[in-house]
Structure formats: C-alpha cells, structure tokens
Amino acid sequence: MTYLLIARTCQYGFHSFLNTAATPRMMAIPGSSRPRYLDSSSDWNSVPEKSGERTGSTERLRCVMPQKRKSINRKGMERQRSCSGRSCKHPFSDYSSVHNYAHLKTLIAAEECHELKGPDIGDIQVLTYEGNHLSKGFFYEWIKYSEYLSEEKSDSRVPLRCGDAVPLACSEKGSLGTLDFQKRTAIVSNGKEIQTLKGDELKEMFILVRNTKDGPSQCRCVECERRRETEKATPPPLLMVNEWTDFRTGDTFPVSKRLIKALNRPLNTKDGPQEQYVALWYHFGNAVMGRAWSEKGKIAAAFASKKKVFSGNVGSLQLLVQIPPAAAGFDYSWVSYRKAAVIGEKEWHPVHIAFVAPCVLIIDKEGHECLGEANLREEYAQTVLDNKVFRLEGGAISEFKSCVWTALDSVGFGMTKEFEDTWAYNTIGSPFPDNPVRVKGQQNMYVALWYKFGKPIHGRAWNNNGNVECSFPYSKVELTGARDLGGQIQILTAVEQDPLDQFKKSGFWYEWRPYKDRVNDTLLQLVRCGQSTPVLMKTKDGKDLLGYIDMGTEEAAVGYNGKSEKLAGGDIQELLVLFRNIKAPPRGIKIYDDTWLDLKYRDPFPAAKNPVAAAGRKVRNDDGTEMFQYVALWYKHGQPVFGRAFPDPADKTLASFGWNGQENAGTEIGSFQMIVVPDPDILGFEYKWLPYKDVRGGAGEFKPLHVGECVPCLLKDSKGTERLGNLHVGMEKATAGFGGKDSAVSGPAVNEFLVLCRNHNK
Structure with missing residues (x-):
C-alpha cells in the first residue's frame, strides 16, 4: 500500500512523497490511508532521496515537487544552503533545520514546470514522531483551514510552521503543498502542475496543527479514558425554561x-x-x-x-x-x-x-x-x-x-438522580466482561459501543468460540473485526443480571421499551452516549439485530451483510431501545422466558442461582461415582453447542463441550452461558427431562428447549456412563466432550436419550 506523506526540502517548502512501506512514525495527510492525527512528538529527519532507512523500508522514496525551469533565485538558494537551522529555529518549531520560504515565490512566477526526481532533489526532511501527548504535551491534528480561522484566537491549536510556511493538504487530490500564512495563499504540486490557491479555495483544505488540549479522540491511554469518563458523568446543561x-x-x-x-x-x-x-x-x-x-x-x-x-x-x-x-x-x-x-x-x-x-x-x-x-x-x-x-x-x-x-x-424538587451506565473496554477476540447486558429476546447478542472519529456509535457484540465479535453500522457499510474497528470496543455491563438484584444494588434496572416512551415516563432514563442510543431493528430479511438511533437526525441504522440498513421518520418510534428504569421491577408477574446467566470459565460457581441439573439428579461417571452436571451453552464458529458445567473442589466453574470431533474444555472456552431457574413462585412454566422419542416433532405439551437446532441432551453409553451434551435435531446427532474428542451417537439411538423440555412455549 502506498501512503502520501509530508516531505520538505530547503528549496521548495512542504511537499508530498510516496512510499510503499511507511511506518506509523511518519505523519500522513488526510485522505491517505493513515489517520488524521498521530499521537506523538515529532522531528524532521534528513532522508537521502534513494534511502529507505528512516521509513524502515528498502523501497525508494519518490518525491513529487515542482521546479521552475527559469528565473531561479540562485543567490537565495545559496543563502538557504548556508542556513544552519539552529540559529533561526522557531521557539515552537519541529524542524531540525529551517528553509527560507522566500524562495517559494519564484515558483509562483514559473510558467513551465516539471517533476524533479533522483539526485536533482538532494536531501529531504520527513516529519516523524517520538513519544506521546502525555510526555510531549501535544499531538498533531489535521483540521480544515476554515475551522482554524473560526477559532484563530485559540491557544490550544498552533499551526506547524517555519517562518510563514505551513503544510497544507488537499485530501481530494491526495497532494500536499505550502500555505503562506501571512498572505493566505498556497502552492500545491499536482502531478506536473503547480496550482495556486487563495480565498475560498483554501477553506476546504487541511492544515497541520499542534493540539495542546486534552488528547486525540481515539487515544486509549489512562488519562484520556479518565477524562472521557468524567465528561460522560458530567450532566448536560439544564434548560431551566418553560x-x-x-x-x-x-x-x-x-x-x-x-x-x-x-x-x-x-x-x-x-x-x-x-x-x-x-x-x-x-x-x-x-x-x-x-x-x-x-x-x-x-x-x-x-x-x-x-x-x-x-x-x-x-x-x-x-x-x-x-x-x-x-x-x-x-x-x-x-x-x-x-x-x-x-x-x-x-x-x-x-x-x-x-x-x-x-x-x-x-x-x-x-x-x-x-x-x-x-x-x-x-x-x-x-x-x-x-x-x-x-x-x-x-x-x-x-x-x-x-x-x-x-x-x-x-x-430540584422531585428530581430523580441521573444514573450512569458501566461500559467495559474489551479487545475483540477476548472473553466477555462480567455481567454483559443481553438484548431482549436474543440468545447471543449484547450491547456494544464504539467511536468513529470521536463520534459514539452503538452496535452489537456476540460470543463466538468464547470470545467477543462485533458489528457496527457506519455510513453505508457494516464494520466488523479488529481490522475495521481498531481492536477495542466497549460492552455494556450490569452489577447483576437479575433485574430485581440489579435494582437493589444500583437503583435501576434495564428494560427494553419503544423509543417513543422516552417522552412519556419520567422514571425512564434513556441509555445513550452523545446522540447515539442502542436500538433493536428488523432487517430487510426479517432478522432482529442491534444497531443505533442517531437522535440528532432521528435515523436508525444496523449493520448486516456488509451494509448499513437504515430507517427514518415515524417508524423508529416503535423500535425497542434500552432504558434505565428507576422504578422497582414488578413483583409477582409470571415469567415465561428462559433465564440465561453469562459467565466465564473458572468464575465462581453460581449455585445460588439454581442452575438446571441434568435429569434433575446426579449422573453416573465412568469411574462409577456420581455428580451433578448442569446445562451449559457455548458457541463454536457461530454454532450453538450444549454441554455440561460443574464446580471443581474450589467451587470454580468448569465446563466441557463436544462438537465436530473435538472436545473443548479448559480456558479456551472463555465465555459461555448457563440456564438457571428463578423463584418457582413466579415461574410460569415447568422444565422436564423426557426421552427424545416422546417429544420428537414437537408432539405433546412439553417441547424440547432449543437454541437453533440444538437441544440439551443426556447421553448414556453401554456401560451406563452419562454425559450431558448436545443433540442436533436436524442431523439426529448427539455429542458430548470426553477425552479430547466428542463422544458422538447418531441415528435412531438418540431416541432413548433424555432431552430438556418445557411447557407453555411461545
């Protein structure tokens, strides 16, 4: 990949050059493949035209800079060569040597130009970085020239300059040139032409500034994270008017x-x-x-x-x-x-x-x-x-x-406290944090948050192979994976997964309700970050997926199949969004949904949550002993797999899953789920373990509890050993992890195995 970078010569000011192996130490311009800022100090380093040493590359640097064929001010050039740089260094300068901008004036009068290559250029200097905004007290940022003019008296954004010369970038054309800071005119080399810009032509151009305020919007250092949390906790200004x-x-x-x-x-x-x-x-x-x-x-x-x-x-x-x-x-x-x-x-x-x-x-x-x-x-x-x-x-x-x-x-009278949400930073591909907030009615979908150029965007995360994967809509596309998202996102968490327990500890509980309810109930606080709030939206092919509503434009978006699907207008009022409900959860109402608990391998075993045991009893091990095995659910390559969980002697949760000829056990499991039974007084249905042959095809009042085509199943071999595992009803194949492999049984033999069933299915 080729990057367009900042270069400088003592004769011709700021220009661009091409390199196929630039490192992050070099400062890229907007419109190139590099970010618009790099959080570091910088220096100008001399680079021979044929050298790749400073870039970590053996490839040649190709400089693109104009040269006039006549009217060269040779006297001025000699003065420039004799300038040591140190004696005329700007007090806030980034250069190791300084050029004289006066010699650029000769370029404006030039009528014929050509591209300089090879030894005609001599040495150039490249802007590089060392350190970070904490150690140096500033970071670099490309901003529009019009934006700089609107806040010209700001002390926090200082243009990078030597004399009157400031780097100027045209992102559309991918070229870099020099801005005369006093005359407010610019020269940009575009191919073999010299283009002079002035007036309104400069407003959409970018200039490079040193930002001494806070840190870059995407910086993940401790100081920046603390500042963001403080800003998030600071309540918005109140209107205080009727x-x-x-x-x-x-x-x-x-x-x-x-x-x-x-x-x-x-x-x-x-x-x-x-x-x-x-x-x-x-x-x-x-x-x-x-x-x-x-x-x-x-x-x-x-x-x-x-x-x-x-x-x-x-x-x-x-x-x-x-x-x-x-x-x-x-x-x-x-x-x-x-x-x-x-x-x-x-x-x-x-x-x-x-x-x-x-x-x-x-x-x-x-x-x-x-x-x-x-x-x-x-x-x-x-x-x-x-x-x-x-x-x-x-x-x-x-x-x-x-x-x-x-x-x-x-x-102040009757005002309710504005509660705060807790977001856990998570690297893509790592296990889930404790108590992630799951989307209503979705077995494997969680509320996630990501920032694009400082703008918060909500999306969805899910468990695959025990680790976090995610999706976010942005512009017209869906962004997924570490390459698109930069490797780190945030996931919404709660102190407890049970609403009543959460309310007792936090003073609120999470509830999914229509977006329109935000103006109808003062006891509801919308979960939001900036103008983004998570929303459950139906895609064109009928899937319910999590995206976000831009509250500024009243437009909902969800990422799916590589694209961003959008919905706007009155239709979004009925979409489900997430609220903090500060009114106690209703008591005595029957529960008809299965209750799943998210946890990680070797978390404390949740015995107090009443997990569902295989067959409701102890099952026999291969050595003749008996133990309780509990229903667990994991995802392998996107496929739900039921297995068994159990406590070790230290009451830590262990688990085993068998699928595709392999047993997965140990720390590789990462995050998984266990099904638990709430208070029997409010349970609106009943669990039973029944032979698969009795419930096959959905006959009778009790039907198999399933996620996709998979059902919890208790396998039993010829020796009487029982192992809790997975039955894939479409393949008629039962599997359980054992000895590093899956103990698989296929065909009619699975009819005798016990499967977990429930009544009052929706």
Missing part, C-alpha cells in the same frame, strides 16, 4: 406532544370528563391564561380577559409542553393557591407570565372543575363558563384553597 409552543386555533391537535394537562387527568366538567390543557394568549399585549382542548381532532380554546370571553377563532396561541425533567432541570405539579402565593423561599414556584398563572377552579357545589387563570398580585381567579366569565376574588380564593390549583415548576 417550553411554550406556538399553534393556531383550528390546527390539528398535537397528540404527539406531551402537553401540560390540568391536574394530570380529565377534569370533572359540567359536560362530563374533559382533558383541558394549559394555554397562553395575548390581549392588547397582556398575557392571558386559559384552556385548550381537542375538538374533533382540532385545537379549540377559551380565554377570559377584561371581563370578556374570547373563544372560537382567537388566532395564535401557545401551549405549555412538558420537557423530560432530566433535560429541563425541573418538573411540574399542581398545588393549592395558598401554597403557590406564599412569599419567600419555597421549593415550588408558579408557572407565570407577569402575575398570571394557570389555575383550576371549582365552579359549583357539585365539584365541577374548569381550567382558567389566577392573578397572583390582584388575588382573583377566573375562567370561561357557559360563554361567560366566572370569577372569584379576594378572600373567596383563600376559602377555596383546597379546590384551586396552580401549575408550578420546581427546581
């Missing part, structure tokens, strides 16, 4: 918006139950609070102002919209007028414009209710009733204190 949305009477009623409803329930009006919403209108510049409601799917409203009724076509109005408390910084409630009117410090404050606040009045002895307004300064409340103004004044408001209510916003 959200009033503009509408007109007769507009379609906004059922999708969470409007502030009077008393959070239908009011008991004279015409029966009716949902009334807080509305704001202006009459001669004065704020008027009233009510709005849905009438045949359209907005209707009524207001009372200056002892007159305004209803029907009142024109433009505003409706108060509920913002999630975690984002707004406050919540709404309804309290009595007496509490609302208290002067001094209080936790609840009226939602008001000037001295007017929304208010619910009791209009008669029968307790009928109606939404209107209260004037907190003049102490009166009024509403529209039977097309007339109904008004209470002075002491009457206090007397009806238990019946008059005001919508309030509270700063």
Whole structure:
C-alpha cells in the first residue's frame, strides 16, 4: 500500500512523497490511508532521496515537487544552503533545520514546470514522531483551514510552521503543498502542475496543527479514558425554561406532544370528563391564561380577559409542553393557591407570565372543575363558563384553597438522580466482561459501543468460540473485526443480571421499551452516549439485530451483510431501545422466558442461582461415582453447542463441550452461558427431562428447549456412563466432550436419550 506523506526540502517548502512501506512514525495527510492525527512528538529527519532507512523500508522514496525551469533565485538558494537551522529555529518549531520560504515565490512566477526526481532533489526532511501527548504535551491534528480561522484566537491549536510556511493538504487530490500564512495563499504540486490557491479555495483544505488540549479522540491511554469518563458523568446543561409552543386555533391537535394537562387527568366538567390543557394568549399585549382542548381532532380554546370571553377563532396561541425533567432541570405539579402565593423561599414556584398563572377552579357545589387563570398580585381567579366569565376574588380564593390549583415548576424538587451506565473496554477476540447486558429476546447478542472519529456509535457484540465479535453500522457499510474497528470496543455491563438484584444494588434496572416512551415516563432514563442510543431493528430479511438511533437526525441504522440498513421518520418510534428504569421491577408477574446467566470459565460457581441439573439428579461417571452436571451453552464458529458445567473442589466453574470431533474444555472456552431457574413462585412454566422419542416433532405439551437446532441432551453409553451434551435435531446427532474428542451417537439411538423440555412455549 502506498501512503502520501509530508516531505520538505530547503528549496521548495512542504511537499508530498510516496512510499510503499511507511511506518506509523511518519505523519500522513488526510485522505491517505493513515489517520488524521498521530499521537506523538515529532522531528524532521534528513532522508537521502534513494534511502529507505528512516521509513524502515528498502523501497525508494519518490518525491513529487515542482521546479521552475527559469528565473531561479540562485543567490537565495545559496543563502538557504548556508542556513544552519539552529540559529533561526522557531521557539515552537519541529524542524531540525529551517528553509527560507522566500524562495517559494519564484515558483509562483514559473510558467513551465516539471517533476524533479533522483539526485536533482538532494536531501529531504520527513516529519516523524517520538513519544506521546502525555510526555510531549501535544499531538498533531489535521483540521480544515476554515475551522482554524473560526477559532484563530485559540491557544490550544498552533499551526506547524517555519517562518510563514505551513503544510497544507488537499485530501481530494491526495497532494500536499505550502500555505503562506501571512498572505493566505498556497502552492500545491499536482502531478506536473503547480496550482495556486487563495480565498475560498483554501477553506476546504487541511492544515497541520499542534493540539495542546486534552488528547486525540481515539487515544486509549489512562488519562484520556479518565477524562472521557468524567465528561460522560458530567450532566448536560439544564434548560431551566418553560417550553411554550406556538399553534393556531383550528390546527390539528398535537397528540404527539406531551402537553401540560390540568391536574394530570380529565377534569370533572359540567359536560362530563374533559382533558383541558394549559394555554397562553395575548390581549392588547397582556398575557392571558386559559384552556385548550381537542375538538374533533382540532385545537379549540377559551380565554377570559377584561371581563370578556374570547373563544372560537382567537388566532395564535401557545401551549405549555412538558420537557423530560432530566433535560429541563425541573418538573411540574399542581398545588393549592395558598401554597403557590406564599412569599419567600419555597421549593415550588408558579408557572407565570407577569402575575398570571394557570389555575383550576371549582365552579359549583357539585365539584365541577374548569381550567382558567389566577392573578397572583390582584388575588382573583377566573375562567370561561357557559360563554361567560366566572370569577372569584379576594378572600373567596383563600376559602377555596383546597379546590384551586396552580401549575408550578420546581427546581430540584422531585428530581430523580441521573444514573450512569458501566461500559467495559474489551479487545475483540477476548472473553466477555462480567455481567454483559443481553438484548431482549436474543440468545447471543449484547450491547456494544464504539467511536468513529470521536463520534459514539452503538452496535452489537456476540460470543463466538468464547470470545467477543462485533458489528457496527457506519455510513453505508457494516464494520466488523479488529481490522475495521481498531481492536477495542466497549460492552455494556450490569452489577447483576437479575433485574430485581440489579435494582437493589444500583437503583435501576434495564428494560427494553419503544423509543417513543422516552417522552412519556419520567422514571425512564434513556441509555445513550452523545446522540447515539442502542436500538433493536428488523432487517430487510426479517432478522432482529442491534444497531443505533442517531437522535440528532432521528435515523436508525444496523449493520448486516456488509451494509448499513437504515430507517427514518415515524417508524423508529416503535423500535425497542434500552432504558434505565428507576422504578422497582414488578413483583409477582409470571415469567415465561428462559433465564440465561453469562459467565466465564473458572468464575465462581453460581449455585445460588439454581442452575438446571441434568435429569434433575446426579449422573453416573465412568469411574462409577456420581455428580451433578448442569446445562451449559457455548458457541463454536457461530454454532450453538450444549454441554455440561460443574464446580471443581474450589467451587470454580468448569465446563466441557463436544462438537465436530473435538472436545473443548479448559480456558479456551472463555465465555459461555448457563440456564438457571428463578423463584418457582413466579415461574410460569415447568422444565422436564423426557426421552427424545416422546417429544420428537414437537408432539405433546412439553417441547424440547432449543437454541437453533440444538437441544440439551443426556447421553448414556453401554456401560451406563452419562454425559450431558448436545443433540442436533436436524442431523439426529448427539455429542458430548470426553477425552479430547466428542463422544458422538447418531441415528435412531438418540431416541432413548433424555432431552430438556418445557411447557407453555411461545
């Protein structure tokens, strides 16, 4: 592969050269195969044109730089050769010697150019790196020239320069040139031509800067990880303002918006139950609070102002919209007028414009209710009733204190703690972390997170051969494996896999619910990183796979078959996303799903979780002893394989799986799963071990518990030795690991083996 790298000569400034074996110590330009930054210090090193020493390559470096055929300033060239570099070094310079930019001016006037090769070039200097951003206090970064101009006063991004010369890159053409920093013009060598750029032509070009702030977005050093965790833990800024949305009477009623409803329930009006919403209108510049409601799917409203009724076509109005408390910084409630009117410090404050606040009045002895307004300064409340103004004044408001209510916003009151998720860094190809969060209804799919150029993207991870594999959608493609993803991702974990246990320890539990629920329940906290949230999405061929929703564009994407499939618009509202539910999990509800526990080889044996034992009893070993063997599940080359797990004398979990002529046991297993039984009082089904011949074909109430075409099976040989293993129903082949091989039985003989079954299948 050929990389386009930065080179420099004393005569001609910054240029590019080609090399087929560049190392990461060299600084690549944007648009080449190298990253846009490299986290290291740098140096300029002299490189003979025919040498590959500095690059670790024996291949020749081919320099591409322009030379004019006439009008060369030889006097200036002699001055340049005599410059030692050290005497004129910039205080923040990266060069081991310095060139004179004045000699580049001769190139601009050149009419004929050709490509210099071989000994005509002489020695060049290549930008290389030593150290890292912690030891040097900076790292290199390519940024657009327009971006630099927009923050020109920034002290954290300093252009790499010598004199007035700054490296400039054109990523589209894959070429590098020199920017005159003072004149803001640039020269780029493009093939055999010299191209002069200026003005708007420079805005999309990239310049190289030294960034002294923080570290590169993809850096995985301890300091950068700590900084990211701190930023993640820092709550977003709170809005702390009421959200009033503009509408007109007769507009379609906004059922999708969470409007502030009077008393959070239908009011008991004279015409029966009716949902009334807080509305704001202006009459001669004065704020008027009233009510709005849905009438045949359209907005209707009524207001009372200056002892007159305004209803029907009142024109433009505003409706108060509920913002999630975690984002707004406050919540709404309804309290009595007496509490609302208290002067001094209080936790609840009226939602008001000037001295007017929304208010619910009791209009008669029968307790009928109606939404209107209260004037907190003049102490009166009024509403529209039977097309007339109904008004209470002075002491009457206090007397009806238990019946008059005001919508309030509270700063900090009733606010719930914003909990944090725990993400484990995992190398692709290594075992899973403890307690990974599995996707609802998916046997082998877990929530994963990855960063692309600093942007968080959620995807899926799965277990293969006991180790992590993963997939992420990006742009129009699916990215998988260490080559695409850089070798490391993050996996969401929980302190406990059981929701009730997790709630007791963490104060929340994970729940998969429709995306639309994020605005309907203040006790739900969306699992997100930046604008990305994990989502379970159906692919075009019907597979349910995990991807992410970009909350900024309201677009969902999932990686599959090398491509990124996308969904946008209202359809994403019904997709399942992951929430932290801070309300205790419901108790007493029957469970009809199998419960799987994720663990690793030699983890403490989960005896307290009630794992499922083979045949519900001890089974016989080949030496005549008996022991419990428990149902375990592992994945080999993507194929589910059932086997046996059991504790060793130190109560560490051991396991064995047999498939494809081989036994897999020991640390090579990595991560696997065990099936466990929750509290029998809430178990909505029953497990039984039955002969395969009795349940073959799905006959009867009890059916084999299966993952794909595989079923837990208890094999028994002619000597009476029993081993828990795997039955592949499609192949009619039972296998169990033993002695480094799989003890396989095929054909009709498998009919007598016991398999794990359950009733009340979905």
